[in-house]
Amino acid sequence: MSNFSVGFRPNGEAMVLDLKGELDAHTASELEAAIKKAQADNISRIIVNGENLQYISSAGLGVFMAYIDELRTAGGDIKIAALQPKVYNVFDLLGFPMLFDIVGTEEEAIARFDAESRTTRNLA
């Protein structure tokens, strides 16, 4: 039995993925399937809520690396929110803060998406 689950929850124009448990090389495929499902539903704005994520290895981080480019090309992004410090440390070890929006709360992630929408509209 896998100690990992992904919940789907819409929040405005974004889809929130609630991660729970331990994300490793065995469970990474579940996160990958969740992101693919969002893409299939034409959702490119994804917020990963890590409040209940207890553990991540490089295999889990690799899923974010594999999909971020496609989602940004489609006008969206993956914003990562509410990570526990021990999980954030692993993101930091690989330099993720240089590449990803990692914020303290889901509300901050929504605010970032909203700010990007305003910028895009003003440029148009």
Next chain:
Amino acid sequence: MQRAGLPVTSHDAVVRAKPALSVTNAVGRSTYHLAIPSSTSHLEEVRRFVEKHARQAGFNGDAVDQLKIAVDEACTNVIKHAYCGNPDHQVDISVNIASDRFTISIRDKGIRFDPNAYHLPNIFESVRQHRAGGYGVHIMRSLMDQVEYRSKGPVNEVCLIKYRQASPAGTAECGC
């Protein structure tokens, strides 16, 4: 045979459908063993095994977390690269608790990893190429005081060592 993105041969035929545990003791030291099939479905069990003994050895929460992720990365590399994802082999994990250090040994009989050929991928390049791998060795080296690879005959071993206090210059006591 080495692994560096080259074809594979691996030797041992499997073994056990379920993990096996054993313990050996010597004066002032304790060694615990876990054998698992070469499948990522056993990674959680490996982490629990290391967590239990690291806590018993008195390591703090941060150190325990670091040992767990290091052994996960090492076993994942063995499963994915030494055995190319074939679950019909065995991975042997040993934990040795000494007065000054905690040593995890991971052994396989698959394709040998050449640490000298390893280069940390560029994260921006990984994103551009939608590629996700190659970061496990970096994590192990970042979190452990020593990471040593060795091979003897068909057996490959990686040793992950964490000292109780700031790392002295020492020699890893791997069993190869």
